[in-house]
Amino acid sequence: xxxxxxxxxxxxxxxxxxxxxxxxxxxxxxxxxxxxxxxxxxxxxxxxxxxxxxxxxxxxxxxxxxxxxxxxxxxxxxxxxxxxxxxxxxxxxxxxxxxxxxxxxxxxxxxxxxxxxxxxxxxxxxxxxxxxxxxxxxxxxxxxxxxxxxxxxxxxxxxxxxxxxxxxxxxxxxxxxxxxxxxxxxxxxxxxxxxxxxxxxxxxxxxxxxxxxxxxxxxxxxxxxxxxxxxxxxxxxxxxxxxxxxxxxxxxxxxxxxxxxxxxxxxxxxxxxxxxxxxxxxxxxxxxxxxxxxxxxxxxxxxxxxxxxxxxxxxxxxxxxxxxxxxxxxxxxxxxxxxxxxxxxxxxxxxxxxxxxxxxxxxxxxxxxxxxxxxxxxxxxxxxxxxxxxxxxxxxxxxxxxxxxxxxxxxxxxxxxxxxxxxxxxxxxxxxxxxxxxxxxxxxxxxxxxxxxxxxxxxxxxxxxxxxxxxxxxxxxxxxxxxxxxxxxxxxxxxxxxxxxxxxxxxxxxxxxxxxxxxxxxxxxxxxxxxxxxxxxxxxxxxxxxxxxxxxxxxxxxxxxxxx
Amino acid sequence: xxxxxxxxxxxxxxxxxxxxxxxxxxxxxxxxxxxxxxxxxxxxxxxxxxxxxxxxxxxxxxxxxxxxxxxxxxxxxxxxxxxxxxxxxxxxxxxxxxxxxxxxxxxxxxxxxxxxxxxxxxxxxxxxxxxxxxxxxxxxxxxxxxxxxxxxxxxxxxxxxxxxxxxxxxxxxxxxxxxxxxxxxxxxxxxxxxxxxxxxxxxxxxxxxxxxxxxxxxxxxxxxxxxxxxxxxxxxxxxxxxxxxxxxxxxxxxxxxxxxxxxxxxxxxxxxxxxxxxxxxxxxxxxxxxxxxxxxxxxxxxxxxxxxxxxxxxxxxxxxxxxx
Numbered sequence: 001x002x003x004x005x006x007x008x009x010x011x012x013x014x015x016x017x018x019x020x021x022x023x024x025x026x027x028x029x030x031x032x033x034x035x036x037x038x039x040x041x042x043x044x045x046x047x048x049x050x051x052x053x054x055x056x057x058x059x060x061x062x063x064x065x066x067x068x069x070x071x072x073x074x075x076x077x078x079x080x081x082x083x084x085x086x087x088x089x090x091x092x093x094x095x096x097x098x099x100x101x102x103x104x105x106x107x108x109x110x111x112x113x114x115x116x117x118x119x120x121x122x123x124x125x126x127x128x129x130x131x132x133x134x135x136x137x138x139x140x141x142x143x144x145x146x147x148x149x150x151x152x153x154x155x156x157x158x159x160x161x162x163x164x165x166x167x168x169x170x171x172x173x174x175x176x177x178x179x180x181x182x183x184x185x186x187x188x189x190x191x192x193x194x195x196x197x198x199x200x201x202x203x204x205x206x207x208x209x210x211x212x213x214x215x216x217x218x219x220x221x222x223x224x225x226x227x228x229x230x231x232x233x234x235x236x237x238x239x240x241x242x243x244x245x246x247x248x249x250x251x252x253x254x255x256x257x258x259x260x261x262x263x264x265x266x267x268x269x270x271x272x273x274x275x276x277x278x279x280x281x282x283x284x285x286x287x288x289x290x291x292x293x294x295x296x297x298x299x300x301x302x303x304x305x306x307x308x309x310x311x312x313x314x315x316x317x318x319x320x321x322x323x324x325x326x327x328x329x330x331x332x333x334x335x336x337x338x339x340x341x342x343x344x345x346x347x348x349x350x351x352x353x354x355x356x357x358x359x360x361x362x363x364x365x366x367x368x369x370x371x372x373x374x375x376x377x378x379x380x381x382x383x384x385x386x387x388x389x390x391x392x393x394x395x396x397x398x399x400x401x402x403x404x405x406x407x408x409x410x411x412x413x414x415x416x417x418x419x420x421x422x423x424x425x426x427x428x429x430x431x432x433x434x435x436x437x438x439x440x441x442x443x444x445x446x447x448x449x450x451x452x453x454x455x456x457x458x459x460x461x462x463x464x465x466x467x468x469x470x471x472x473x474x475x476x477x478x479x480x481x482x483x484x485x486x487x488x489x490x491x492x493x494x495x496x497x498x499x500x501x502x503x504x505x506x507x508x509x510x511x512x513x514x515x516x517x518x519x520x521x522x523x524x525x526x527x528x529x530x531x532x533x534x535x536x537x538x539x540x541x542x543x544x545x546x547x548x549x550x551x552x553x554x555x556x557x558x559x560x561x562x563x564x
Numbered sequence: 565x566x567x568x569x570x571x572x573x574x575x576x577x578x579x580x581x582x583x584x585x586x587x588x589x590x591x592x593x594x595x596x597x598x599x600x601x602x603x604x605x606x607x608x609x610x611x612x613x614x615x616x617x618x619x620x621x622x623x624x625x626x627x628x629x630x631x632x633x634x635x636x637x638x639x640x641x642x643x644x645x646x647x648x649x650x651x652x653x654x655x656x657x658x659x660x661x662x663x664x665x666x667x668x669x670x671x672x673x674x675x676x677x678x679x680x681x682x683x684x685x686x687x688x689x690x691x692x693x694x695x696x697x698x699x700x701x702x703x704x705x706x707x708x709x710x711x712x713x714x715x716x717x718x719x720x721x722x723x724x725x726x727x728x729x730x731x732x733x734x735x736x737x738x739x740x741x742x743x744x745x746x747x748x749x750x751x752x753x754x755x756x757x758x759x760x761x762x763x764x765x766x767x768x769x770x771x772x773x774x775x776x777x778x779x780x781x782x783x784x785x786x787x788x789x790x791x792x793x794x795x796x797x798x799x800x801x802x803x804x805x806x807x808x809x810x811x812x813x814x815x816x817x818x819x820x821x822x823x824x825x826x827x828x829x830x831x832x833x834x835x836x837x838x839x840x841x842x843x844x845x846x847x848x849x850x851x852x853x854x855x856x857x858x859x860x861x862x863x864x865x866x867x868x869x870x871x872x873x874x875x876x877x878x879x880x881x882x883x884x885x886x887x888x
Contacts, residue, residue: 050790079793086791092784095883096806106792139882155792 001025002047002163002193007057009039009046009217014263016042016053017217021287024163024193031196031208031225033240037260039217040197041087044165047195048084049074061163080110083156084165085149087172092152093140099151100126100136106158125154129184146177150184157188164189167197182206201244205229213237216261216268218284221301223293230526233293233301235331235493236269242511250507250528251333252483254490267298274493275299275330302329303365305463305495306351306380311360313343313350320346322519324360328463331493333486335506335527337542338516344499347516348465351497352382365462374408381456385468387448391440391455397424398436401454408459419458427454427484446477453481457488465497470505482509504546507531515539575871582863586856587635591628598624644860645853649846654857657842662861664734665838668754669827672761673869676823677816680766684773684812685805689796691778699770707767711826715760715833722756729756732835757834765823772815776808783807810881817873820866 007020017039024030032040045051047059049066059066061082066074086092094102103122104115112118126136129150140148149169156164169185170178185207198204204211205225212222213236221234232238239256241249258272267273270280279298287296295301306328313321320343328334336344349355351362353372362369369376381404384390391400401420405411411419421431427450429435440448449469456464466485470478486509488494500506506513507527514524515538523536534540544554598618619625623634638644644654683703687696706714722728730736734753741749780786781804789803831840839858846854878884 048791050787075793075795077793078791084791086784086788090784092788094785094789094803094807096881102788105789105794109793109795109798141883152788155788 001060001062003058003060004047005058005060007043007046007055007059009042009051009053009055011053015217017046019218019284019287020057022212022219022222024195026162026193027191028210029189029194029196029208031198031204031211032214033198033201033204033211034214035240035260036199038214040199040214041167043214044084044167044195044197047163047165048078048082050078050084076110079106079156079161080159081161082163082165083159083161085152085156085167085169087168093148095140098137098139099131099143103151103154103158106155110159122154122158125158126151129154129157129188130180144177145173146181149173149177149181153181153184153188161192163193163195165195165197168199169196170198170200170203178203201229201241202246213240216263218268218296219287219294220269220296221293222287227292230529233290233295234269234297235273235275235302238302238331239272248528249526250531251511252486252508254486257491267296274491275303302331304328304363305330305365306497307361307363308347308351309361309363311347311350311362312358313346313355314358319519321350321357324516324519324521326514326521326524328495328497330462330495331489332511333489333496333498333509335498335500335510335513336516337500337503337506337513339501339542342516343519344516345467346519348382348467348497348499351465352380377404378408378459379461380463380465381459381461382465382467383449383452383456383469386472387445387452388440390452391448393440396437396439397443397451400440400451401458404455404459410459420454423454423458426457426488427451428480429454445473446481449473449477449481450484453484460492461494463495463497465499467499468501469498471500471502478505485509502547503531503542504548507546515542571874572871575867579864579867582860582867583636583639584632586860587632590852590856591631598622644857647846647851647854649849649851649854654853657854658839658857658861661837661839661842664836665827665831665840667750668757668761668831668836668838669823671754671758672765672827673816673820673823675758676762676765677769677812679762680769681773681805681809681812683766684770685777685800685808687770688774688777688781688808689800689804691774691781696774700774703767703770706763707771709764710829711760711764712829712833714764715757715830718756718760719833729753734837753836757830757836760830760833761823761826765819765826768815768819768822769812773808773812776811777804780804780807810877813873813877813880817870820869824862824866 002024004020004022007017008015009017020043022030032043034040042051042053046053046055047066049069049071055067057067061077066077066082069077093099100119100122103126104118107118107121108115112121123133123136127133131147131150131154135143135147140151143151153169166185166189170181173181182203194207196204196208208225210223211225211228212219213228213234214220215236221228221232221237228237229241232241236256239254242251242254243256245253256272257274261268262271264271266282267276267280267285270276273280277298283298285296285298287294290301304327306326308324308326311321311324312319322343324343324347326334326336336347338344346355350357353369353376364376364379395403398417398420401423402416405416405419410416420436424431424435429447429450440451443451449472453469464485470481473481482505485494485496489496496509498506498510503513510527512525513527513530514521515530515536516522517538523530523534523539530539531543534543548554598615623631626634642655644658646652647654647657650657683699687699690696709717719731723731730753734750735741735746736749736753739749785807786799786804789799794803827838828840828843830836831838832844835841839862843855843858845851846858
């Protein structure tokens, strides 16, 4: 067992790793993920005793503290009991020696005296890892990237170490070679303690039992791999997943706002976090257990922004919304999909307080909403389907966008003008006086909807309810507006309740998807999960009828026929 | 073997060009080629019979092409001309001096490269630490001095002031030593000139090795070696040093000419009976055949050593073969 306790590594003033607590058990693979510069490789090197930085804390291996050992004692452990495979950058192998000699060296250093036997063993090992006999005598420059990776692996495995540290074992390999290496790794690293350092989440998902997310030298979230990757709780983990291109998630790629990590006080992630509070600037959050995982966040992870609890609403005995339960998290898009008349808009209007609910509660940022005051509308805004009718034709752009500020009694006229110009720029509209004096009938459909969005965003709300906000627009303009909304989401952590009948559209913009039928939510889950593995027949119907570019016409399944 | 053939061809071509230049230069000079070859002084004492013999010998009465053929033929017979100063064929004069130069410059080449390399490896490995700083400063200082200056300095200190080593020459004259005593005597005379050359010549190698080490130590395979559990010394020489050797070997060829000119100067300083002293004396008395002969031998030596280094490089770096 390998236990890392309160490990801190620093280079002069710069602290690269801080307060790292990790455990590796036999037969277990722990993945350490994070952006480059997060300190992943430094972690691996400190376990090897090769980190050039100053290490404090403890790394206990078989009860001995590696950091307290002498250099000579550490050398004897290196490559014998703890081995590391370095990133297959082109120079990880010595260019001037045949690869079999390099593997052999690992054996000779650690006590094997007989050179012949060592060479035979090295050869067997290389062959077992899939290198052909004659290629074992080749020089590194004669081998392909995948073969070099095999050699590096053979070198690390030569003395059958108990701990194996893999640093980006598949970086720079093509997809097919990568798959082979992953397969190979799965086979050879059983019964070992493995620390897998990678920024490739797919490799982590395929190999690791547990995953630790590293940011700014600290573990921000850790737990079982599937649990972390399906339901990330730390904003950074979610950002990583959102920006990772893969075949599982369906939403458009989004980055993480702000520049890469620079040393700061408080929570390392706070400069890029969209839900930070004052406490995050001051104090570093502790890594605390949440039952299924460990998380370091003052806000307990991504906060539920809007909670709808058992909400019902009927009109003249027709139950438009029945017992709806929904949770919308900070910075995420929840798409509400369903046919016309399924109760989507009623639900939205009830949340906004434009319709009184019959039953149920609405909670905003952890507090029950009792009355819709200025504070509520400052945080929750809505955009409607038809901008031409949702914008008053008596007001010009300036008055339209400024109106929420007037209502809230916010700032002076100059400040308002500045704010209005800024928000117009944000939605990529001209902010000059000429445009500000335009009336809605002078605007195109796309421009008008942007003005509507600007009006909704001018108060800097946390939640935006978009009710078919783009369905009246051309596809090209719709695409632009959606990109805009997603980029605002990335920048500000804007949460969106995205109401649409178009499941193909919902797939591209949403993190989670809820399917509504006859006033009830019939299915809800991560968008990718709902799209690829729909449980409810109604969802399957929607999916089969969604827009595609195939020739054949989709036929309405029998069970989905409307009752007449 | 096929692979390095173009390389050898290059050297042969280069050598041929040098021969051609050596042939044409005296003949391109204005006036009598004999005068150009032998100089004014030698001609004053010349009888008409001798002059006629020389004209025949160089085929000066024949067209240029035949003269060239005659020149090449003479060369392949080992005939570099006749020195009227020494009253002996140039070849035998040069051969009398050559062994001492070979001994001195050969040992200087090996020892300076070895010293420079080892110091470079150790300093590069301890970059920025005391030893590195000390070596760097000292050797940079030495680098500023010309060979002969260091030679004179050593001569003054070790021979004149402390009397530890002989003042000059390669042997104790008239001592008729034999066997081991002779070897000791030769070494005793060799120490100072050799030391001078090694001290001055190792600086370039040192600087090159050091910077090469610094780059190499940052390479991934060094980390791999350390992760394997290699001892420091093995990392330093087997891994980093071996890799740092490549540019050093390349540069050794380039510095060779400096070593040879350096040897010539140092020989003069220590009156060491090598080609340098011979050349110096020949220059003093304008013994042109000897000068030409010495220069030809030296260029040939430079070419041969460069060729050997090229072949060595092929052994050192397996990637060269592959790249062709």
